[in-house]
Amino acid sequence: MSATHALAGTHRRAATVALVLLAIALGLLLLGTAVGSTGFESVLHAQEDPVARQIILDIRLPRTLGAWLVGALLGLAGAVAQGLFRNPLADPFLLGSASGASLGVAMALALLGVSLPAVVQAAPAAQWLVRLGITGAAFLGALLAVLLTLVLARGVQNNLRLLLAGVVVGVVLGAIMDLLTLAAPDILQALKGFMLGSTAFIGWGANGLLLLVWLPCMALAWCLSRVLDGLVLGETTAHSLGLPLAPVRAVLVLVLALATGAAVAQTGLIAFIGLASPHLVRSFLRTTHGWLLLLSSLMGAVLLLAADVLARWVIAPQELPVGVLTAVLGGTYLLWLMHRRRSGGGGGL
Amino acid sequence: MSSCPISWPRLLTGLWLLLLSLCCQQAWAFTVLDERGVSVPFGQPPQRIVSLLPSLTETVCALGHCDRLVGVDRFSNWPVSVQRLPHLGGLDDVAVESIMALRPDLVLLARSARIITRLETLGIKVLVLEPRTHADVQRVLNTLGQVLRVPPREETEILWRKIDAGVSAAASSLPPEARGLRVYFEVNQGPYAAGASSFIGETLSRLGAKNIVPADLGPFPKLNPEFVVRANPDLIMVGDHHADDMAQRPGWASIRAVRERRICRFSPAQADVLVRPGPRMAEAAQLMADCLAGRP
Numbered sequence: 001m002s003a004t005h006a007l008a009g010t011h012r013r014a015a016t017v018a019l020v021l022l023a024i025a026l027g028l029l030l031l032g033t034a035v036g037s038t039g040f041e042s043v044l045h046a047q048e049d050p051v052a053r054q055i056i057l058d059i060r061l062p063r064t065l066g067a068w069l070v071g072a073l074l075g076l077a078g079a080v081a082q083g084l085f086r087n088p089l090a091d092p093f094l095l096g097s098a099s100g101a102s103l104g105v106a107m108a109l110a111l112l113g114v115s116l117p118a119v120v121q122a123a124p125a126a127q128w129l130v131r132l133g134i135t136g137a138a139f140l141g142a143l144l145a146v147l148l149t150l151v152l153a154r155g156v157q158n159n160l161r162l163l164l165a166g167v168v169v170g171v172v173l174g175a176i177m178d179l180l181t182l183a184a185p186d187i188l189q190a191l192k193g194f195m196l197g198s199t200a201f202i203g204w205g206a207n208g209l210l211l212l213v214w215l216p217c218m219a220l221a222w223c224l225s226r227v228l229d230g231l232v233l234g235e236t237t238a239h240s241l242g243l244p245l246a247p248v249r250a251v252l253v254l255v256l257a258l259a260t261g262a263a264v265a266q267t268g269l270i271a272f273i274g275l276a277s278p279h280l281v282r283s284f285l286r287t288t289h290g291w292l293l294l295l296s297s298l299m300g301a302v303l304l305l306a307a308d309v310l311a312r313w314v315i316a317p318q319e320l321p322v323g324v325l326t327a328v329l330g331g332t333y334l335l336w337l338m339h340r341r342r343s344g345g346g347g348g349l
Numbered sequence: 350m351s352s353c354p355i356s357w358p359r360l361l362t363g364l365w366l367l368l369l370s371l372c373c374q375q376a377w378a379f380t381v382l383d384e385r386g387v388s389v390p391f392g393q394p395p396q397r398i399v400s401l402l403p404s405l406t407e408t409v410c411a412l413g414h415c416d417r418l419v420g421v422d423r424f425s426n427w428p429v430s431v432q433r434l435p436h437l438g439g440l441d442d443v444a445v446e447s448i449m450a451l452r453p454d455l456v457l458l459a460r461s462a463r464i465i466t467r468l469e470t471l472g473i474k475v476l477v478l479e480p481r482t483h484a485d486v487q488r489v490l491n492t493l494g495q496v497l498r499v500p501p502r503e504e505t506e507i508l509w510r511k512i513d514a515g516v517s518a519a520a521s522s523l524p525p526e527a528r529g530l531r532v533y534f535e536v537n538q539g540p541y542a543a544g545a546s547s548f549i550g551e552t553l554s555r556l557g558a559k560n561i562v563p564a565d566l567g568p569f570p571k572l573n574p575e576f577v578v579r580a581n582p583d584l585i586m587v588g589d590h591h592a593d594d595m596a597q598r599p600g601w602a603s604i605r606a607v608r609e610r611r612i613c614r615f616s617p618a619q620a621d622v623l624v625r626p627g628p629r630m631a632e633a634a635q636l637m638a639d640c641l642a643g644r645p
Contacts, residue, residue, distance in 0.1 A: 037447040051452050058471055059446050193441030200445055201463040203470045317447060
């Protein structure tokens with residue numbers, strides 16, 4: 001009876017945290033529409049000035065929402081990776097999936113041409129096709145990279161081997177991408193912008209696509225979260241509980257690849273969100289994987305949204321690439337976490 | 350019928366006027382085929398232009414319409430008047446919002462997928478032009494002349510002839526012994542070189558110099574330093590004034606140009622002139638000719 005009570009208490013606390021995260025996101029969303037190169041005045045003049053209205057409605061709103069969605073995807077991917085591999089250092093970047101996704105994008109750019117082909121001009125619907133092409137390439141790249149890492153690591157049991165394999169795959173795929181840029185120097189500019197990571201190019205269309213990816217990924221992960229709970233007890237115990245490990249693992253790897261691929265295709269490389277969000281959630285709440293996945297996703301969304309608003313504000317009217325900012329902030333957080341753990345504070349890791 | 354507020358004669362006159370105005374518009378309207386193969390329609394000449402490529406900025410100004418520029422990229426710095434304009438970042442980190450706030454009716458840029466798609470979604474007209482060769486410079490000049498309606502059309506051609514004549518003049522100013530020199534043009538310390546098929550290579554060959562980097566290596570190949578040692582150029586031109594001391598590079602001390610100290614280092618302002626395929630090409634040819642002739 002008391003166990004049920006404790007569980008209900010956890011659920012209530014998790015739900016409260018979810019609501020708080022959503023509220024923060026809403027606040028940041030409003031702030032996000034007010035921050036940019038032209039500052040707050042665009043909001044003041046939005047009533048009478050069509051350009052100011054367009055800046056708010058067609059630039060700031062979609063990119064702010066887009067930052068939320070990309071953060072949500074990265075946070076989800078991070079939580080899935082950490083649960084799946086029972087490894088607190090698993091992160092879309094460390095498993096090579098991000099470099100796989102970038103390689104996919106580089107190939108798509110080289111094949112489709114740096115500039116979208118004339119087809120797009122003829123039929124605006126084709127723009128979706130091209131965008132799907134880049135997202136699809138990023139997805140395939142991420143999937144292949146994760147599979148390659150798993151093959152090299154001979155499964156997920158050995159943490160050290162898994163991380164080393166991830167690093168090796170990341171470096172090798174990075175090298176292949178460098179080769180590609182030497183063969184097709186035209187994509188260099190576009191790729192450089194891509195490496196920096198930025199939400200500046202997210203429009204409404206991209207938002208639709210991101211939402212279309214996030215909803216099923218979140219739903220799938222939520223449904224399969226009981227297997228992750230079982231995995232915490234160890235592989236043999238999970239087996240003895242009758243959990244269908246193999247197919248669920250396969251589906252979760254797909255979710256991981258799709259979430260990373262979609263995020264990377266729209267914004268480029270954004271570091272540490274996937275790694276830091278689950279840690280942040282775990283640092284103040286112990287809960288089941290179902291809630292952890294949802295909360296990590298919401299946390300990632302809030303983190304990236306905050307970083308994006310900050311990136312636009314720090315050196316306004318210019319802006320920092322948000323990927324640079326998350327790398328600096330995330331790296332600092334991770335160092336602090338390591339330091340705290342070493343001094344015996346427990347918590348995060 | 351009697352309640353109909355529009356009478357037939359009035360309707361016909363209206364239609365006639367509509368037709369007439371459409372015809373006039375037709376006479377003004379034209380389309381331009383850009384680098385992507387997309388035909389960009391123009392009703393009237395653009396009045397508020399954003400240029401995101403230095404060579405395009407310079408071309409607009411050379412055509413006498415600097416006043417129509419409202420914003421440029423971070424590298425555009427010539428003529429001096431454009432330095433006062435808002436700088437909107439580079440192609441890979443362009444400030445979309447600042448561009449919108451300038452209300453441009455045309456954005457000129459090079460190929461770069463994300464920014465083009467984003468601007469077009471926002472309803473901004475973009476024209477993709479990316480001059481890479483001498484022929485491209487002439488073509489871009491003509492295209493922009495057409496878009497800006499430089500009156501009369503011949504003016505564009507006069508400008509081109511002036512540029513072309515400038516390059517020829519630079520070539521004929523060279524003493525005979527400066528011809529046939531074997532030249533290595535280093536763009537930056539990759540080392541990336543300007544090959545024979547680049548516009549810099551084209552200028553060099555019009556000046557009678559021999560490029561040590563053959564055309565089949567592509568316009569700006571990354572070289573193995575040993576390639577340069579083996580080719581043993583008579584003269585080296587360096588676009589990057591930060592370039593290290595070439596004699597210090599392993600094996601380079603034996604290169605003839607290094608031995609005889611025939612190395613031209615260009616200042617940043619001169620390098621801008623040299624590496625931009627635009628209206629200052631004649632000036633670039635003169636700089637290279639001075640270097641070939643050993644004039645300070």
